[in-house]
Amino acid sequence: MGEFELIRRHFQRPGRNLPGQVALGIGDDCALLRPAPGHQLAVSTDMLVEGRHFFADVDPEALGHKALAVNLSDLAAMGARPLGFTLALALPRADDLWLAALARGLFALADAHACPLVGGDTTRGPLNLCITVFGEVMPDRALRRDAARAGDDLYVSGRTGEARLALELMLGTAWASGHAAPGALQRLRSRLERPTPRLALGQALAGVAHAALDLSDGLAGDLGHILRASGVGAEIALASLPLAPDLSALPEAQRIECLLNGGDDYELLFTAAATARGAVAAAAAASQTPVQRIGHITEGSRLRLLDAAGHAIGFQPASFDHFA
């Protein structure tokens, strides 16, 4: 199977191009997108490498889902609506069943969010998936990292820490397997392998929230990006963090580690004025996405974690470094 046949067989889907947003899809030198008048174009790219972002024996359907999900999550964090994506793929060999499963995972998520594949590249090489995603957003409604203000409420969608616990269970880490309830890995594995990009929530928050980002490297470390970009600090009340049932039996140190340094959560972390609580609740309801207020933005530059009595808890934010 050659390059063109591989693309034709697995990635070309005539008639799925959504002509309102894609003027020209796969097969020319470039794809042509039509952002709506007055909108800016939001762009993000992520590269996934075997052994670094996924295991060699990963389910290819889950890999297809996740490769697109982590990119769509970046659009969600800007409040953008998806227009399309490109896929560049290096493959050690052309395995038809594997490619069909990858495409299935990819296109199920793409179709759910009206985000067609518009172009790409295929080559032989060590397994590597690079997706670039395109969306549109009104200029004054984009959710930027530098827009948090002292006094803002701080929110998180969904729950953090489950993907991290799933990873530790898969790695056989003693503290995880020693405390997790029976069946935890089966319940949590999809949180690691099939994250849900919070696109509906992100778009509902555009124009409502101030700053936002998506949680990929751990809540505390990722919050640090907002604090530095906005020149502010934050306080988080530990007891207010949504706690997944499977995390409740962990020792406190590991529970905090999962909640705040977990990674791979792909939830939205965002700030909004205290006067916008009703609007945030409405956005959460409209997008059918759970949202929890977990603290607030302060003057200064420090991140403080508070216990139930309001005392600071010693804690070291760690952000995952794909290069370390």
Added chain:
Amino acid sequence: MGEFELIRRHFQRPGRNLPGQVALGIGDDCALLRPAPGHQLAVSTDMLVEGRHFFADVDPEALGHKALAVNLSDLAAMGARPLGFTLALALPRADDLWLAALARGLFALADAHACPLVGGDTTRGPLNLCITVFGEVMPDRALRRDAARAGDDLYVSGRTGEARLALELMLGTAWASGHAAPGALQRLRSRLERPTPRLALGQALAGVAHAALDLSDGLAGDLGHILRASGVGAEIALASLPLAPDLSALPEAQRIECLLNGGDDYELLFTAAATARGAVAAAAAASQTPVQRIGHITEGSRLRLLDAAGHAIGFQPASFDHFA
């Protein structure tokens, strides 16, 4: 050196964002681009893998140039103006000198075409560069592969075959080293390693030419893409193909192979109505790019290569397959 430090040191260039086209650059979940009102967004992505697209000991500055050049060449082939690009990079190790040279090659070309780096991703892994490039073009002026019409003239910019001869000389192929003039490799190496994207020509041809593409896999094979997409055939007069001095001493079969199956030329191949000859000449002059009329588009679906007497020459178009 961690991921963020690597990006800061080599790829962040505050103040180079060209605010007219980039509203938000590196450092947020997404970059935000501003296409001009009424324009469509042209998008292309290319992945370069060690051993497949470049040698392990490649000059990193040349690699930085080429990785962006092959993408800009796709914008040129649509008649689009560059807005920006993203770079996803997998690196086996963080080598400061190597990265500095890569960035130098990349940014020299980016600056020459007002195409800023707006975002990206960095991870450890087998060496892999994935660039996605964004440009803008008026909808009715884009140069599509399906727009060739029977009777159109067929043109090529510059000269083909020099990159292929350089590659064969580097590989030590007998027919190449046996016939090339002294110093040929020194003269031709830059044709392989530092291709020139024909952006000015592409933009000048937008609204003038019918179909266009950029030559990456060989003139004959790439022309086949236009013929199939447009449902037409073509005749090329061998004697009309621009012949580089270093190709003139090759045996005829190898000369034809370089000219028509060369690969890595990154010249524009395009068609235009016979009534547009003056406009094509004006576009070539305005962009200071040599352009040669080499044949014409016919009814049917065949590609015929004609000798000086107008007789068909037996010839097998071969298109380079990065997967074969």
